[in-house]
Amino acid sequence: MTEWIDTQRPDLKFDELSGDKQKQLVADLVKIQRDGTVKVDIEKNAPAVSELLKLHPTLEGSSPIVDDVVSESKKLIPRLKIAILVVGTRGDVQPFLAIARRLQEFGHHVRLATHTNFRNFVRSAGVNFYPLAGDSRELAEYMTRNRGFIPSGPGEISVQRKHLKVIIESTLPACTEPDLETGMPFRAQAIIANAPAYGHTHVAEALHVPLHIFFTMPWTPTNEFPHPLARVPQNTGYWLSYIIVELLIWWGIRGSINEFRRKKLNLPPIAYFSTYRGSISHLPTAYMWSPSVVPKPKDWGPLVDVVGYCFLDRGFKYQPEELVLKWIQKGTKPIYVGFGSMPLAEPQRTTHIILEALKDTGQRGIIDRGLGGLGNCTELPEDVLLIQDCPHDWLFRHCSAVVHHGGAGTTSTGLRAGCPTTIVPFFGDQFFWGETTHQKGLGPAPIPISQLNPTHLSNAINFMLQPEVKYRAIEIAKLIDSEDGVVAAVNAFHHHLPSELPLPPASEEDEDFANPLQWFLLKVEKWCCVPCGLRL
Known part of the structure; x- marks a missing residue:
């Protein structure tokens, strides 16, 4: 704690202040950076910080280890209808597909709701799809312009609200409407x-059903590191950075949320400022990264689990084109460079930077075209291969090192393959993963996309080629490979389910199956429970 916490201070009651005064107090603490993050300086307004710190909970009890949850639990888990709501890019959707498939193995009826452009991706994994509003490409462009969730200027506020409003409103039909194809x-x-997927809490409240948050970046307040969307000079402000980010996002979506609650859910609105703040801290939450990479903070209570990376493992069945396989086999392992779903303002310039760095370091390279259009309209040398839509879990095993945007999914796949990693962050948690891999000695300091040039990239490649960096990457890969994040994720979900669960009305069940035999089997299934640790 800093000294001013215990000194005499004005008797502020933050919740009782007007909205304008609350905003002003928070504004005195923060500054939106050019990289889209929020700089939180706790020395700028000690009284305001002191009031916000009163929201800090006192944790009691210890958190069970998620791997032991099933063996400790004797409750039976009924087969459930589960809606999975995912907002984001393909990398955000992919780990939820792995979890959905595992839940289906337990006999649950799973629906994954996400953006329409992922329809085929979801269905190809054998999971039921339902559309959420919003275009993931437009969201990526918005987040690239603003370097994250928080609008960078007045003109972007309406854009943010427009995107989020339609997404929020689509979360209700995703949880209640019949299948669009079968009815x-x-x-x-x-x-x-x-x-x-900001409508989640409110839909769960209206339907009286349990909600479990799963995420690939830290969203639960902790004193061990700042919010990924924040920059905090003082480590005493780490916990506070989560509250600040929650407030800024909540103030931006509050109008849409309350309209949704009144008009669609028949729920009362939430006060302008309340202890809610859009927080997930009161909800069961599972983080999908390896505890070997980022251990669970000591101040995260028993509601929070770090389950490990959740891999879909598409690459094991992948058959590459003969041209790709021959190119990989005819020389030394290449450097992979790709930025996935990230839009690029100058794809041709970025391609030239990559080619120059590969030439300077004497390395073969694979350039992934991605949605940004790398490699288009550029003649490539023989020692550089241009690819598209190749599963990373197959490709990275054939690479000596990887350079990418730092999405959580791409980062996890590179580390699992034992690849030293350079992260070129565009926005959001990509900076967090860039710093994390650097602190672990698995790659150089991240290079923000705005600072990417041939010299920086050449230095990064040379750093990754050091034997000691490769050794550390292989060691962390062994630890990741020993974990099973998908199993741990499903175990955590089952563990946190309440003892009593809502069942659909009888009339609804009767409508599901007109065939008498199907109706009978459904009735049997209603009362057929399986221990949460056993496969069907």
Whole structure:
């Protein structure tokens, strides 16, 4: 604690202040940076910080180890209708697909709701799809312009609200409407969601069903590191950075949320400023990264689990084109460079930077075109291969090192393959993962996309080629490979389910199946429970 916490201070009651005064107090603490993060300086307004720190909970009890949850639990888990709500890019959707498939193995009826452009991706994994509003490419462009969730200027506020409003409103039909193709009735008995699917809490409240948050970046306040969207000079301000980010996002979506609650959910609105703040701290939350990479903070209580990376493992069945396989086999392992779903303002310039760095370091390279259009309209040398839509879990095993944007999914796949990693962050948690890999000695300091040039990239490649860096990457890969994040994620979900769960009305069940035999089997299934640690 800093000294001023215990000194005489004005008797501020933050919750009782007007909205304008609350905003002003928070504004005195923060500054929106050019990289889209929020700089939180706790020395700028000690009284305001002191009031916000009163929201800090006192944790009691210890957190069970998620791997031991099933063996400790004797409760039976009924087969449930589960809606999974995911907002984001393909990398955000992919780990939820792995979890959905595992839940289906337990006999649960799972619906994954996400953006329409991922329809085929979801269905190809054998999971039911339902559309959420919003275009992931437009969201990526917005977040690239603003370097994250928080609008960088007045002109972007309306854009943010427009995107989020339609997404929020689409979360209700995703949990209650019949299947769009078969007409099969569906009403969620449990909801899994990532944090940006902002309607999740309110739909769960209206339906009286349990909600479990799963996410790939830290969203629960901790004193061990700052919010990924914040820059905090003083480590005493780490916990506070989560509250500040929550407030800024909540103030931006509050109008849409309350309209949704009144008009769609028949729920009362939430006060302008309340202890809610859009927080997920009161909800069961599972973080999908390896505890070997970022251990669970000591101040995260028993509601929070770090389950490990959740891999879909598409590459094991992948058959590459003969041209790709021959190119890989005819020389030394290449450097992979790709930025996934990230839009690029100058793809041709960025391609030239990559080619020059590869030439300077004498390395073969694979350039992934991605949605940004790398390699287009450029003649490539023989020692550089241009690819598109190749599963990373197959490709990275054939690479000596990787350079990418730092999405959580791409980062995890590179580390699992034992690849030293250079992260070129565009926005959001990509900076967090860049710093994390650097602190672990698995790669150089991150290079923000605005600072990417041939010299910086050449230095990064040379750093990754050091034997000691490769050794550390292989060691962390062994630890990641020993974990099973998908199993741990499902175990955590089952563990945190309440002892009593809502069942759909009898009339709804009867409508599901007109065939008498199907109706009978459904009735049997209603009362057929399986221990949460056993596969069907």
